[in-house]
Amino acid sequence: MAKVESFTLDHTAVKAPYVRLITIEKGQKGDEISNYDLRLVQPNENAIPTAGLHTIEHMLAGFLRDRLDGVIDCSPFGCRTGFHLIVWGEHDTTEVAKALKGALEQITKSTWDDVQGTDIRSCGNYRDHSLFSAQEWCKKILAAGISSDPFTRKVVD
Template sequence: MPKMNVESFNLDHTKVSAPYVRLVGVTEGENGDKIYKYDLRIKQPNQEHMEMPALHSLEHLMAENSRNHHDRIVDIGPMGCQTGFYIAILNDDSYDNVLDVIEKTLQDVLEADEVPACNEVQCGFAASHSLEGAQKLAKELLEKRDEWTEVFQ
């Protein structure tokens, strides 16, 4: 296959083994700042996916709570294929820090009693949320914590 501009389009999705966390790439700015982008894969590509209300709530919970554990989170955004999230961090190349932030954030999800910004003023589709679904995803992911560093089958 020809090399594509998007890193994940060059990844052989048939050879990965979810769940995992992998460094996707590093983007360096003009002044030397670096953004480290990670692939947090939760579901096995082309075999399973997250349902939208659960994914949406997990996005809200992770985006809000991750910043309590790391002050240089740039973004946490879901993949369109509904199998995971991208996490972008500024000027921190420590893989162990990323794993720690993800673990602490997922623990926060389990302890949550509501989805942050789950209303029509703060969310573009407030009717599409599931705290229970997000907590189920977080629990499943935490139960497989020892697998996060193993990307390929």
């Protein structure tokens, strides 16, 4: 079985919320794709409930693309403590952390009209959304601050 880097991370050693560069994958023609760990809450201590996480996912899809070039995908971890962010090229973790901070701030100021894909045609589980939960969790994450390093707190402005 292929070894996956994410499962070698000591989840008891990290200090969330943080941004961590997981890997940079190189394509056959030299193109690079970066994979980041956007850890929003402390592993094994907290987990964002599904409805709130789902709404955060729908909002990050647009708000991160507004702030960062080359976003391919941003999808939640099964453990519900954060997201994978897949991007063309490489970005500094400080730049990614600032983009994430801006996106979470925008979520806290949003209304239901700002949430994309919330009907039966555009989402696979449209009944399972909560903007209230999304906003309350984003406030908690922002109050803790987002670090550009997973092990040492380097909170971005």
